Amino acid sequence: MAHAILSASGASRWLACTPSARLEEQFPDSTSEYAKEGTLAHEVCELKVRKNLIEQIPTRTYNTKLKKLKENELWQDEMDKFTDVYLEYIQELVHSYSCSPAVMVEKKVDFSQYVPEGFGTADCIVIAEGTMHIIDFKYGKGVAISAENNPQMKLYALGAYLEYSMLYPIEKIKMAIVQPRLENEASESEIFVAELMDWAENVVKPLAEKAYKGEGTYIAGNHCRFCRAKATCRERARMNLEASKFEMRAGALLSDTEVGEALKMAQDLAKWAEDLKEYALTESLKGKIIPGWKAVEGRSVRAFKDTDLAIKTIVDSGIDEALLYERKQLTLAQIEKLLGAKQFKELVGELVEKAPGKPTLVLETDKREKIVNRITAEEDFNDNYEEEK
Template identity: 40%
Template sequence: MGAHALLAPSSAKRWMTCAPSARLEATMPDKDTAYTREGTIAHAMAESILRNLLKSEPKTFPEAGLYFETYGTEIAEFCRTCEREGLDWREMAETVYENYCRLVYETYLGAKLEDPEAVLLIEAKLKLGEFIPEGFGSSDAVLIYGDTLEVFDLKYGKGVKVEAEHNAQMMCYALGAYCGQGEFYDIANVRMTIIQPRLRHESSWSMTAPDLLHWAHNELKPAALKAWKGEGEQTPGEHCKFCKVAAKCKALAAHTLEVSKDTTEPGLMSLEEIAKLLPHFATIKSWISSVEEFALEAALEGDTIPGYKLVEGKSNRKFKSDEEVRKALKEAGIPEDSYLKPRELKTITDLEKTLTKKGFKTILGDLVIKPEGKPTLVEEADPREQWSKAKNDFKDIIDNL
């Protein structure tokens, strides 16, 4: 893994909101997890695919089978890497190819129809030093056509959906690409696109180049200088979720423990008082998880947590070998119906992998339904239609009218 900038664009929202966090995080080592390795492999695969397409310059995006046949050796190497990490290489290859590379390359082809001189840059270096001390990084893909510059960001994880609007990370990417490439082009507009292929989510947002520079001079640069010096107060909030020092942050601990103290009257809380607590729960849950995880890791490394000890957790019984169990039962003359489950239908996801998405849609598309989701409490700003108990109770009658 490459070096990371102290004030990395990926954590811009955090250090712009909580200036001391950058210096505090620098005291903690980077964690190499299964999720980070998975993301690294997916990004490397996407980079390889797009670079190969730019070299061969097909006029339409090739079908997966044709591409994988042409670049089989290269794809096979990524597949072997996935297998070593215990990852599903079929899912990664198909998801990255169809739901990320296709969108980027087809956007590029569309741009070339508008501007034959359109340029697609892969892993473009970002020029951020003017606004962020020792700032650097790279963007997954940068497309320049006409008077527009567009940056693409691949997020391979299956966590929450991320929106591009007013996204500090994406604005830093756009700024770095603009400062690095914009001087060679007459750029008036910038566009930022986040692609989360495993969530089938795409989010784009545009702004003018002057507006981006105004933000950079008046918001980004002052915040970056403050963060570089480690000045200001620790400011807890939902941006703490991925902070490396969240478990040890006194400001976050104080915030989460103080939230409920607004309800000074004894007795039961009103709905209004509960409503005031709800926005803080995501931060509180994340903080609790980070503290528990940090304490466990410290204990595993030999540190003593006062009042606590490590013990062996509960586990369920399991067979050493299912194959040997089946063999022993068969030799004992036990009927198969007594120990084998009936054959079950594979899941939709597994059948899509077996049949390919096109084959699945042709054969089973009309047989797929999407049941109503469980009622969930969200903020009023959420765009989804409000759930109605009465409407839900009479849904079958309404559908049959």
């Protein structure tokens, strides 16, 4: 499918850094394995929603189509479970209405009235009782995406509103992102039509015009993460190098405030350094000279050229075959897969416990609850006792 220069998915970038869309054109739009995996999961989602909420697809036809999708080399069984979460979300929404809502899937939406050549594909649109719902499925598990003030979702909403407002009365738009591999709950937000149209006219339209012409000021930030120019963009380099000029205060040790500030800088610098490294490696492998650097073979591990033949040769020499193998228990997830969720729950469901995860440091904006080590009365007593000795 053709890509719009000012796509909805790239909107957070070209709205913040208007010249980025044209700068990106110099770089190939390569599709990663993750993106292909996402496309497959979206196809499964579409099929499930069509069958359950839109069309009377005969079970046999549905099974044949699903089987074909499962033959894709990127298929994983968990895809079934995660796409079911998306289907259930939409089913619950549809059934929450007493009337029968209009449901559309994989709908191309056009917002070129506000964004030159702008269009996108909304995963699912549900309209009922003056409310339009825009539901987006994300299969990624890298970064949790919030629906709150999300330009991609708002552009889908804009395109869908322009398309359907002649057919249905719409006052409010509710947007939801279902990202089941990362979050149990969908991220939701809502906007009134008047507010959306004001944003489209006064924010999107002027910025999109600049972006289409490649005009404006380069502004680096979090949105650089998915920019195709991210490795060699001068503005991003400037921002990172500028940020690294850490202002040193007096005293031999950093204060906790300084540790917090330095960590934030280090995080951005580390991401930028990774992008530079990846770029330099790719270019070096193409034969280009990146002064001061070269590509070499990394460490590798030894392996048998023909494992079966190697094992046979060892066994034939008189070594007991049992010594060459270790008996290994399957993991909990593998056993559950083997037995099926129902039998697993019946047999050993009560024997399963979930230990607390290993403490990890995240930015304070992270949604997870803060944890601290709880000191037991006994530990407290021992500490005080040691101090007093």
